[in-house]
Amino acid sequence: MEKEITIYDLAKILALSPATVSRALNDHPAINAKTKVLIAEKAAELGYRSNTFASHLRTRKTNTLGVIVPRLNSNFMSTVLAGMEEVANNFGYNLLINQSLESELKERSNAKTMFNSRVDGLLVSVAYDTDSFEHFSTFITRNIPVLFFDRIMSHPQCGAVIIDNEQAGYDATRHLLDQGCRRIMHVTGDLRRNVYADRLEGFKRAIAGQNLPLDNRLILSTDLSQEAGRIIADQIDQMVEKPDGLFIANDLCAAICMQALKDKGYAIPEDIAIVGFNNDPVSQVVSPQLTTVFYPGYQMGKTAMTTMIGQLNGTKLIDNSEPIILRSELIIRRSSIRLEKS
Amino acid sequence: MEKEITIYDLAKILALSPATVSRALNDHPAINAKTKVLIAEKAAELGYRSNTFASHLRTRKTNTLGVIVPRLNSNFMSTVLAGMEEVANNFGYNLLINQSLESELKERSNAKTMFNSRVDGLLVSVAYDTDSFEHFSTFITRNIPVLFFDRIMSHPQCGAVIIDNEQAGYDATRHLLDQGCRRIMHVTGDLRRNVYADRLEGFKRAIAGQNLPLDNRLILSTDLSQEAGRIIADQIDQMVEKPDGLFIANDLCAAICMQALKDKGYAIPEDIAIVGFNNDPVSQVVSPQLTTVFYPGYQMGKTAMTTMIGQLNGTKLIDNSEPIILRSELIIRRSSIRLEKS
């Protein structure tokens, strides 16, 4: 077990004061350039590494950012995290990642952990059932920036990075309408979450735009799980007036549902045209390939992180009045094409 | 901005010494039970939170574990991480997660970051091209436990958690043989990685077991990407002696390849039977559904983390001489069934 080198060791060896060593290592302007080089070389030679705890204790900054996500094991989330990690890494920030497992209770406990770990900032995509903002207000009062992404909570002091879910929902539905669907079912998640509520709004706007009636029996709020996909297929099979179009707010759920429908003998897209959401890898692998909405996960992670770090550095103030909106895009594949291009 | 409460504040208010407060909060046996209650109540009332940096500075422990993975955005890895996170959370450990992006260079830099962050332990699944152990030996010399999972490096002082890849490779291949395949192609990853090398060994053993010749042209080392899946389909299409079985060491790659083959008019499994690996969600969604090897990712994450924490607590010493082997299992689906069950 080698001994850990401190600035005191360096100071003694070089016949300098710890203060000078500290300043030199932090590139303080008052220190002579030659001295800096001298110290830097010695530090490298002896394998000195700064004790971040001593530093954090003194400076009250941790260079650590907290990230709370509903689940780690979803393609979308892990892509977002990959983007975040890349940026954070570049700026010398560490990431403390927790998952809420879609439970507000766990989310609260995560937030508490983060708080006690004194993260410099917090990035959150909220759980399915989160109602309260309370566990985040601790951060606000302590002036620790909180930034939401994807599943956001509106708060005057918190930034947000999202896509235009309303528009995406509109586009998806409009596409189905354009393909001749007249009875479109929309399967969505918990409507307390902006992502689902907004997509539903877009869905409604598109329906209304064609002067079609809105049938509330065609709007299903589920947990968007694989199991839900199977259940939906069963339900559709038992309906008297079956839908001719299906807009499901999640690709995996949509793919499973499509498969179940095919097993029951429905032709996709002829009997029922289907659109998913997220552009998950599964969407390219099912047959027919699934029309979906491309969701810029990686970009979202990078943007959220850049924004957060910008605010921490004071480089760029977050304009919290308006969320940052990223481009999403409808990707049309065979699962929904009922008309040849004219 | 509220003022932060310290043990000194608590001590002053309760007319005690900081030492007593510190001990009480850590449930030290020498402190009177009533005093503990008193202190705990006051601490809760004033919203005291321990300053972890002061604590870490003194104790030289960080309660933080580093995790380095090739990529965050793969279903398998995020599942493993989910398992790790759950256990770590239960034991009060934080996770510092980095991705190497399959590059040894980045992995080195990750390791350095972890080292400087003074993680108490390190869990690693190595990158595609990692050759050197050097960036981990820093940890070993400082007595910081390093545990590999999935993609491991053999080292006398490092634990490992894996599945029996050789057996899994054997089972997969044997299954194809049992289905009547006589010319099986194996698509694998970088053979420096145990997971791929071992599966190949299993493949070879199965082939040899049937007294079939080993055709090296039927063993392809790729990056197992989606693109690779397409390329493989092209290659097969141009081969004179085409394979009648295909064992691909990754589900997504296999699914894409299957799709490309279907597009070219091959019947799956009649012309070519296919087996993937990992039991990724895509395997259930392609048609025909993909035979694959169930990989206990969540379990692996939990086991690795439990083992690590056990070692740190001294509860349980890692027996580093033998890796921990988890059960994997062949899941037979339609992509490989050529014979009716007799």
Place this chain on the structure above:
DNA sequence: TCTTGTATTGTAACCGATTGCATTAACTTG
């Protein structure tokens, strides 16, 4: 009564980097 033991609490020195406030040396300038 005096000693010894036990239970609790206190004192003070750390851990290692940072930084406001000197201090010293060298250099200008009138």
Place this chain on the structure above:
DNA sequence: CAAGTTAATGCAATCGGTTACAATACAAGA
């Protein structure tokens, strides 16, 4: 050459817990 600048470095307090080593109080035993 004295006074004022400027550049470079040092001193010492500080951040907030932790813990070895007392110290104190009270009870039991000799």
